[in-house]
Amino acid sequence: MSDAPATRRLVGRLLLLVVLMFGFGFALVPIYDLMCRAFDINGKVVMEVYQGQQVVDERREVRVQFLATNTADMVWDFAPKADQLTVHPGASNQMLFVAYNPTNRPMTAQAIPSVAPSQAAPYLHKTECFCFTQQVLQPGERIEMPVRFIVDRDLPADVHQLTLSYTLFDVTARHPPVPVAGR
Template sequence: MSTQRPNSRLVTRLLMLVVAMFAFGFALVPLYDVMCKALGINGKTGDQYTQTQQIDESRQVRVQFLATNNADMVWGFYPEAQEIVVHPGAVSEMLFVAQNPTDKAMTAQAIPSIAPGEAAAYFHKTECFCFTQQMLQPGERIEMPVRFIVDRDLPSDVKHLTLAYTLFDITARMPPVVRPVAANGG
């Protein structure tokens, strides 16, 4: 009976450790979001921005767009324009184009970043293709919008922002998905 009591204590401690690890795993997501928002890193740019702002017509900010592929990504990927000029507080939009030149379905994920880093807190995406994974069939081409607002509180010395995306091939990590084909005719 003396070995049963230490065993039950060990099992209880191990179960408590499992529960604590599980809880810590859930706590990491909000902690990560808070850290990224505070430091303006890893593309966390206030994506849930919902405030309405007045447009500052007296000021212009140049927003440059960059699109690159990770080493293993073969898609064509580019913005429709290299840059636009926006007024802080105005909702702006840019389209990015992606095309799968291969003979197989592929899934991709775009990871954004903002430069300069201190301006990331003032760049708010309201809609972005980077929020979801993109699956393209062989030869398929899509236009993907990003809608954003440059905050009126952007420091006045920042006159140029760069929104850059890196596109990653995540096909191997995704289960195969077949899109339904629309029927032709009646």
């Protein structure tokens, strides 16, 4: 009968261990956030939130210009809907780019972005972009492709203008599209 107190002690310790492990699981996320901030590790995308919305710097305006070019072998018409937007850092923005395939065959394209000035590139965050995937257009098809982005509030104060440019490449030979009936 002397085993009963020892068993109760063991069960109590095991239950305490389970509770501590469960609590440690909840503490991992805040610990990870603190480590990322302390060591300036960009392991997470951090959005400052205030009452369910991003914190926007309404006092500052940044002009974002949009450019679209094709490589020599790309025949699509490709352009932004507007040449520029004036945005507030921290605000979510959108620009539409229009692409048209004037050929009589399906084609696949890939857009490669670049940001100027280069020191501002880390401060332009694309949350959605047609450049993330290849685009397939059927003969005569026209599409509008969105770019959703945020200019970071930490953009250096001496940067008042950004240029977001896309170069469109024909990748049909490497990634042949499948023609879609009725599209």
